[in-house]
Amino acid sequence: MPLLSADQLTIQRGDRALLRDFDLRLAAGELLHLRGANGIGKTSLLETLAGLRRPAAGQCRLADEAAGLHWLGHRNGLNLQLSAIDNLRFWCGINGASPAGIDAALAGVELPARARRRACRSLSAGQKRRSALARLLLQPRPVWLLDEPLDGLDAGGLALFAALTQAHLAQGGAVLMTSHQTLPAPLAARELIL
């Protein structure tokens, strides 16, 4: 039983069909790397799977609807006036997660302690990305949908991302991500080219 499946998915933007009759199976422990040229519909596909966009036809299903999924778009979901801690506290609030884990999560993405309390406006692009990735650690969810998660990450950040992803896959989770870079070693992904 796949954790996430899509059947006969058709995705439209305006009157242009990006994908037609698209099938997808994401199994537990699987890392799927979605590739394709700019504008081919990778982000739209992820947004549809996340439930942000309605498919024109077909359906997508989560094996465990109650556990939900993590969505990280190319926008970080951080208000620039607020600190990383405040942003994550808000996220915990709307998702019913315990805010006690925030410090551990930010430590998990190696965000320096003094950067956690500064307004996100003053953080670097990589630090913002790390703060956004910290959400993945706040609440265990089997499916991760990540749109260009490697954007702005330095070498340390890439290694960190690889470690987080591996730990998640080892626990029986699944990751579907887009990236124009090659994935950092030792991540082994199934590639899907749109």
Add this chain to the structure above:
Amino acid sequence: MKALAAIFARELRLAARAKAEWLMPPLFFVIVVTVFSFGTRPNDPQLAAFAPAVLWVGALLAALLSLERLYRTDQEDGTLEQLLVSRTALSFAVFVKGLAHWLLSGLPIVLLAAPLGLMLGLAPPHLGPLVLGLALGTPCLSFIGGFVAALTVGLPRGGALLPVLVLPLIVPVVIFGAGSVRAAQQGLDAGAPLYFLAAILTLTLTLLPWLAAAALRNAFE
């Protein structure tokens, strides 16, 4: 319930960080009303007759100032996506955001209305309907405006469109709001227009959060 508290706390924290945003509407309100009185003859008794309209239009314009940013920054920085994916019912989130908007931009205007009304020459007994009307009417501005802000959030030039769409929708609120003060000035019962305002408020509070939530979901299509 916790989720709604989190949204409310975030709005207040944001307001505390960006003081200009919530100080601007009341200041703007005071300036518009004051400038209006400079435009007429000194001690013009006619001014009291126009005072309800001046105060109501001033309140309306002041509320418009901060409406555009209600959802725009959330949409631009991706917070809205996280809210849509989260377990919180979007209509309740919209309701809380509207409430916070009223608290930060509507309530100060209600409190300022009485001194400004006196300045325009309103008789003290007529201040009651004015303040009561604004207390019922400014939440309508926040929620109707919030609905239109949700409608225009996906549009590139939504900021210019917002006042054009909000102002016609607000007309009934202004009619009954200013009407209650006028009724009091003519020695009539100010209650009926106020009841109408309360009815409009009930409708906006119960209906518009759902419509605004649908509009926000649609911003992604």
